[in-house]
Amino acid sequence: MADEPKTLTARITHLEMTERSAVSMPTPIGAKLAIMRASNMPVHYYRYLYEQVGKPHHWMLRRKQSDRQVAAVINARATEIHVLHADGCPAGFAEMDLARLPEEVEIVYFGLVPDFQGRGLGSFFLAEMIAQAWWHGPKKVTIHTNSLDNPRALQLYQKMGFKPVGWSEEEVEAWD
Structure with a gap:
């Protein structure tokens, strides 16, 4: 009999920003950086980024979806994916849902790939993604984090201007 997957309880903090933040972040010095919007992203590349960024935090949704389901989401008109490159290597990604505009x-x-954390890239990348989200003209920008994410995530989101608006809990299957 196979072992049952280990489940973890994640406390989720829901955050929103209802006006553009005045916070800006300088481009970090030292690395050659590029943020590129990915179009027609192959599922295998998305899964690579998702695993590299999400495995330490037990991200679950996309790993439970079939390749067909992932392809439908990541290549939908209402989805934008941006990849941060540092010195030519994928260093992180952001996925935005524009369906509720x-x-x-x-x-x-x-998030960032662990090899690129602690270099000031997260603040810079998040500031750029917030600006990109506002470029679409929404009434608010939302994001969430949970107790399994990087312990500095909630602090960073609040520093950038997001305000907590609710909490919930979810059972998450550990990513071993």
């Missing part, structure tokens, strides 16, 4: 843009996924 003009009311809301949700930053569904945001």
